[in-house]
Amino acid sequence: MVDNVLRSMGYKCIATIGEGTYAKVKLATSKKHQRNVAIKILDREKNPDVSEKFLPRELAVIRRIHHENIIQVHEYFEVGRKYVFIVMEVAEKDLLQKIQEDKRIPKEQTKTWFSQMVSAVNYLHQLNIAHRDLKCENILLMTDGRVKICDFGFGRFMKESFEPSHTFCGTAAYCSPEVLRSTPYDPKKYDVWSLGVILYTMITGLLPFNDTNMTQLRRLQEMPLVYPDNVDVEESCRAFIATLLQVNPSIRATIQQVAEHPWLQVADSQHG
Structure with missing residues (x-):
């Protein structure tokens, strides 16, 4: 399901590179950005408290910040009321x-x-x-x-x-x-x-x-x-x-x- 959504947005998943309590992170190739990216995937239904309280704050913060020592967010998008995807530059x-x-x-x-x-x-x-x-x-x-x-x-x-x-x-x-x-x-x-x-x-x-x-x-x-x-x-x-x-x-x-x-x-x- 998630991979299909990402494919439709121009991202091809390569591997899961991180998994936490509230989110997982996938490595993907991006046609649009012409490079590999890291995609943080949050499932609102699994973590309603987190998505209610912390997610709006996270999105508000990443919209505002740009610094050479802070990971760059290329874009973020929501699919229905279930998933939020945050597309970022990938690290070593x-x-x-x-x-x-x-x-x-x-x-x-x-x-x-x-x-x-x-x-x-x-x-x-x-x-x-x-x-x-x-x-x-x-x-x-x-x-x-x-x-x-x-x-x-x-x-x-x-x-x-x-x-x-x-x-x-x-x-x-x-x-x-x-x-x-x-x-x-x-x-x-x-x-x-x-x-x-x-x-x-x-x-x-x-x-x-x-x-x-x-x-x-x-x-x-x-x-x-x-x-x-x-x-x-x-x-x-x-x-x-x-x-x-x-x-x-x-x-x-x-x-x-x-x-x-x-x-x-x-x-x-x-x-x-």
């Missing part, structure tokens, strides 16, 4: 796959890629958009060597710069303490925490907080950050990560402060 792999292959990301490569992520999130925050599901799986590696942020399923516009969120969104291992406590939270500061988790994971090859036990996860977040003995992490990098993984959101770095941090400036001067 995601950051989690890269870390699993290479164990960890070398420092200079980490600086380059992390600077690109920060640039994208800074752009979003200036538009008063929060992503709320930043994680290694949502950072895509492109064939040209850049990284791009994807999946705005939990993205939202904020009416004001500091409008609090009340919805639990995202993945526990990347969730900030205030989100896990189910208290109203600043979604921009939540994004910054998630970036801290991503940076730690790139540098060490491990998640900073194990999410198999939620009570233990919350306790770990309150304790000083521990680094594995077999990875040499310079003090300036540890200090930088500490500004992102600051338990108190009111003194956690803003994305602008993250972008201006000295640890990242070296990457900027080396790469243009």
Whole structure:
């Protein structure tokens, strides 16, 4: 059924390349775009709550954004009341796959890629958009060597710069303490925490907080950050990560402060 619909729109499915709770992603060739594309397929009937609350937000966000480090959406269309298709540029792999292959990301490569992520999130925050599901799986590696942020399923516009969120969104291992406590939270500061988790994971090859036990996860977040003995992490990098993984959101770095941090400036001067 889905393949037939896509064929009628000029897309020929090659394979399913991702499957999540709310959607699946297919790799397809496109006559119109003259290239391979990734097509995110959402079934409204399977996920009525998600399609009611989050899908309109996702579509509103992707309509507004255009940045070299955010995955480009070519088009989206609905078929009846059942399916929504979002057609995007296709990536080589995601950051989690890269870390699993290479164990960890070398420092200079980490600086380059992390600077690109920060640039994208800074752009979003200036538009008063929060992503709320930043994680290694949502950072895509492109064939040209850049990284791009994807999946705005939990993205939202904020009416004001500091409008609090009340919805639990995202993945526990990347969730900030205030989100896990189910208290109203600043979604921009939540994004910054998630970036801290991503940076730690790139540098060490491990998640900073194990999410198999939620009570233990919350306790770990309150304790000083521990680094594995077999990875040499310079003090300036540890200090930088500490500004992102600051338990108190009111003194956690803003994305602008993250972008201006000295640890990242070296990457900027080396790469243009």
